[in-house]
Amino acid sequence: MSEENWIEVGSTDSIEEEDLIRFDHQDKTFCVYRLTDGFYATDGICTHEAVHLEDGLVMDDEIECPMHQGIFNIKSGEALSPPACEDLKTYPVKVDNDKIFIKID
Amino acid sequence: MNKNFIILGGGQAAVYAAREIRKNDKESNIKILSEENFLPYERPPLSKDFLLNKKNQEDLFFHSSDVLKNENIDFENISINKVDFENKKLFTKNDDFYSYDSLLISTGSENKKLSLDNNLNDDIYYLRNLEEAKTIKEKVSNKNKITIIGGGFIGLEIASSLSQLQKKVTVIEIGSQLMGRIIPKQIADLVQKTHIQYGNEIILNKQINKIIKKNGIYEILLNDNSLIETDFLIAGIGSAPSVKLFEHTNLKLDNGIVTNEFCETSIKDVYAAGDVSNFYHPLYERTIRLESYQHAQNHGICAGKNIAGVKTEYTSIPWMWSDQFNLNLQLTGICDDYDEIIERGNDINNGVIYFFLKNKNIRGACGLGIAGKVGRDIRITSKLTEKNIIVDKQILADQNQKLNKLIQK
The missing domain is CATH 3.50.50.60 (FAD/NAD(P)-binding domain)
Incomplete structure (x- = not known):
């Protein structure tokens, strides 16, 4: 749980509300979301087929995959609608001085 | 007394209907009768990841047998060869029969x-x-x-x-x-x-x-x-609804089993859902028959609600996809009834979408792009269509303008 695990994603104003940005770190891709009550992060690739969720639609607390409309809860990562059946991994997020950080294990 | 709900056909519409009935009715008997000796499975990968050996047979099933068992849904591999709607019975070739209180027909479609x-x-x-x-x-x-x-x-x-x-x-x-x-x-x-x-x-x-x-x-x-x-x-020259079993019965057929917006057929207590049904769509004010993943699921769920007594209108906007090479093609609504076409984008790397409008309202859209590039806009289009929102044509035509703002409150 050291400070080094927190990776800076960018400034808070880089994401509009009810929207997301893609964040690549080392060989992994993440999605960072701004919902009405704060910032959240998940893996950036759909668990159903390898497609980037950055092109998906954010509605309320859900991200819908742009390829086959699998739906995940952004906060819990739970797969809510087929063809997605495997949950999406989520990551802790914090905001410090208008900068967004995610904790990657 | 517990009711007997029988679902004829064992595909996606069937299993989603069964689970929806159970959600609303904990007591009644639910039985799926399927000609196929497999639990309900996903068909889209058959022509793609299954042929490519990226997915195996066991990756295709919607639910394990445990899920159905836990929800007390029977799944039986059996062929029905006669239906007696008057006496509410389904007969096998050996003249064994199943009695139902309500019947859902989800026999799907078959190859021409x-x-x-x-x-x-x-x-x-x-x-x-x-x-x-x-x-x-x-x-x-x-x-x-x-x-x-x-x-x-x-x-x-x-x-x-x-x-x-x-x-x-x-x-x-x-x-x-x-x-x-x-x-x-x-x-x-x-x-x-x-x-x-x-x-x-x-x-x-x-x-x-x-x-x-x-x-x-x-x-x-x-x-x-x-x-x-x-x-x-x-x-692969198209398909036809699987209705042979009903051809000499009173069930109204016209390009499949004719149903209203509540999945009800012309016969009381008989419902139809999925590929086999030619259903009335209130938004388009006409009947439509669809062969798609999303429709099979949503129509099955809607039928399940209605069978369980939760009166629910089917208003889902049609949506389908096809994946070929690295491309993802998507279609929403209906694209054959329009007076104007608007093009968004001109490069498949960023996605190309054609919107089909009638009296300024979007009726449908069809897009193609490298995997994932058209999905969001197509999904937003479904929502705009559903809500009958009239959109500035310049916004539709300009790929630099995001469409998600249009559906936010």
Whole structure:
């Protein structure tokens, strides 16, 4: 749980509300979301087929995959609608001085 | 007293209906009668990841048998060959019968068969179910030149997969464009270009006059007298609703089983959902029959609610996709009833979408792009259509303007 695990994603104003940005770190891709009550992060690739969720639609607390409309809860990562059946991994997020950080294990 | 709910057919609509009934009714008996000896499975991967060996049979099932067991849903592999609607009974060929209080028919659709020389019937393969997909996968493994008759979704998806398996693929289509039944020509032409880039041969506007089998090789003679030699034949020339069982009954049929917006058929306590149903859509004010994943699921759920006594109108906006090579094609709404077309984007790397408008309202849209590039806008289009929101045409045409703002409160 050291400070080094927190990776800076960018400034808070880089994401509009009810929207997301893609964040690549080392060989992994993440999605960072701004919902009405704060910032959240998940893996950036759909668990159903390898497609980037950055092109998906954010509605309320859900991200819908742009390829086959699998739906995940952004906060819990739970797969809510087929063809997605495997949950999406989520990551802790914090905001410090208008900068967004995610904790990657 | 507990009711008996029977679901005839064991596909996606069936299992989603069964689970929805159970959600609303904990007591009644629910039984799915399926001709296939598999639990309900996903069909879209059959022509793609299953052929490509990226997915196995066990990856395809919607739910394990435990899920159905836990929800007390019976699944029986049995063939029904007579329906007595008057006495609410379904008969097997041995005259065993099942009694129902409410019946859901979700028998799906079946392949249209090519009518050529009868001696060749066993030489032409079709792909709709898991058994057929397994057969094709096994048979093509030692074949090189494959000919696909029919340039619709299924034929082109198989063509894409077999090309990725290093086969030499030829597609013969009778019409003047690919996927002509539902996809606009602009998008079809882009798909065709991609197939050609990957080495597939696409032949349009040609009819097959004759197929001759010689030493295990087939010679296909076309109506312009050209000849194609091939090792293996696959046909995908469309489908028809599976209604044979009901042809001499009182059930109203017209391009499938006619249902209203509540999935009710012309016979009381008999419902239909999925591919087999020609359903009334209140938004489009007409009947529509769809063969798609999203529809099978949502229509099944809607039927399940209505059967369980939760009166629910089916207003889902049609949506379907096709994946070929690295492209994802999506269609929403209806694209055959419009007075104006608007184009968004002109490069498949960023996605190209055509919107179809009537009286300024979006009726449907069709898009094509590298995987994932059109999905969000197509999904937003479904929502705009559903809510009858009139959108500034300049915004639709400008890919730099995000559409998600249009549906936010």
